[in-house]
Amino acid sequence: MATQAQKQQPPHLHLAELTAAQFLDIWQHFDSDGNGYIEGHELEKFLQELEKTRRGPGGAGTTQAISKETLKEFMAKFDENSDGKIEMSELAQFLPTEENFLLCFRQYVGSSTEFMAAWRKYDTDRSGYIESNELKGFLSDLLKKANRHYDDKKLNEYTETILKMFDLNGDGKLGLSEMARLLPVKENFLLKFEAFKLTPEQFNALFTFYDKDGNGSIDEQELDALLKDLCQKSKLDVSASGRAGYKKSIMALSDGGKLYRTELEIVLCQDPSV
Structure with missing residues (x-):
């Protein structure tokens, strides 16, 4: 079992080798307040760890302050909506193409209307939830649309990763508001509905x-x-x-x-x- 000190250590950012599951670990570590963004000090910590990884084991120093120029360059590349924050779908650009089902989702179900239509299709039993077997069918069709090759083992990993990312109450299925977190934040109108x-x-x-x-x-x-x-x-x-x-x-x-x-x-x- 991991010690408390081990749990607090940031995951290493070997970005070229990331799997979907490892991406989840990185996201959950750096989005420390769970608001759906990496911003402010969270972003600085993320970039510090990224720079440390790029320097490699023999690199000088441990943790250095991130220059304004480095931060500006990073945001220009990844902050697509220019809101000064990085959301999950933006950070997912780090994933290798074959692992990037998050961007695959964004490409094919990128608007709230398309998302709701997909929900209606895949919530086959009209339970108000997408269960693991329904989620697997959803991801399978999504990958076929994107012409991405996958095997059963990889599909199971993607399904489990999505559940870990978005199943907030741990019941093994996704409610509508949980599943909607796959959307870019600006498209997730259900966040507004939390008010009532x-x-x-x-x-x-x-x-x-x-x-x-x-x-x-x-x-x-x-x-x-x-x-x-x-x-x-x-x-x-x-x-x-x-x-x-x-x-x-x-x-x-x-x-x-x-x-x-x-x-x-x-x-x-x-x-x-x-």
């Missing part, structure tokens, strides 16, 4: 109110009214165009333009199984 996660009782009352005709589903117009009211009540500052984007993403879960109770529940409730 509902209890099952609150959700039932809300759905009944907006299901005006009582047919067990709500349409696009009813969803628009629901989202507008939720944003106002939660004092969430969202523009009309932003709300339209949320609506479009959620409607990707719908069946023929009708959003049923279980489909909206996985977006607005903390735990759809309750």
